[in-house]
Amino acid sequence: MRTTAIMRRRGAALLAAGAGAALSAPWVARAQQGQYRPEYKMSVVGNRPIPFAEGAFIWADLVTQRSNGRINVKVYPGSQLVGGDQTRELLAMRQGVIDFAVLSTINIAPQVREASLFQLPFLMPDHRALDALITGEVGRDIFGVVERREVVPLAWGENGFREISNSKRPLRTPADLRGLKIRFAAGNIFKDIYEALGANPVQMSFADLQPALSTGAVDGQENPINLFLAFRMDTLAQKHLTIWNYVNDPLIFALSKQVWSSFSAADQQLVRECAEEAGKQQIALTRKGLGAPGTDRASLEELQKRGVEVAALSAEEKRAFAAATKPVYDKWASTVGAELVRKAEAAVRSAAA
Known part of the structure; x- marks a missing residue:
């Protein structure tokens, strides 16, 4: 009987501990969400002064500044995080090697067949045609495909007509x-x-x-x-x-789904707004001096x-x-x-x- 009583007390203690753990799980998740890394790595092809790379630096600076350094993003230009092989950036994001990236649709097309749309020869005669694609249903459809690759796309940029x-x-x-x-x-x-x-x-x-x-x-x-x-x-x-x-080579401002999920809702919105602003600046830089409307x-x-x-x-x-x-x-x-x-x-x- 003494053994039975002891077992009952232990069982009750275990149940209480389990209940406490269950009740504390949301708090633990929130605590983990708030534990940001000292540095987040952003990859981009090339380096300054080309607009492609400038877009990445603009995004990184905006996020770092507006989060007051809470989300500290450092750019690694020249695709150095993947040994210079720009076609491996998407895979490296899925593997956790890269946190943020400004991705070329050309470079991800071997893994995301829908991105080859922009390489169909002579589909887009001018910037108006490109804008109609990336700002409309087509752009949203492609973002949906990318997101299913464990990568979160936030904004469009442009590398330019080739x-x-x-x-x-x-x-x-x-x-x-x-x-x-x-x-x-x-x-x-x-x-x-x-x-x-x-x-x-x-x-x-x-x-x-x-x-x-x-x-x-x-x-x-x-x-x-x-x-x-x-x-x-x-x-x-x-x-x-x-x-x-x-x-043309539209660009995608994106980050890994794992990193995105670790951010609070407010910080997710901050990162998205910074990406959209950087994308607009990057497109303007790309089109500058080419005789496009307004340039x-x-x-x-x-x-x-x-x-x-x-x-x-x-x-x-x-x-x-x-x-x-x-x-x-x-x-x-x-x-x-x-x-x-x-x-x-x-x-x-x-x-x-």
């Missing part, structure tokens, strides 16, 4: 590309596009691009004009540049000062490139998803109306 340069000759027709070795960042769609145009595409990280251009390992590359100017590609034998707006033509004039031969294609010339790459467009449209592409095409038509 124009093509080379060291050999002006490019005004598909035939002009024949035989040229052209570097691309990531994604088999680019391989297909350049092969359809008769070129020899070479995949290469941005870190390896400059030495490859300087040694002639590749003849040309495709990147936004602001990046071409910032990295003095005119000094790397890139004397011919064609403005054809064949694809000057300083970047285009700088190209001329540096002796770069610029070929701005007419609508008819662009149609010739679009026709040559139509089989690639159709092939990849099925990969992206017929319904998403249908929505995108409708949005582009409405923007042009």
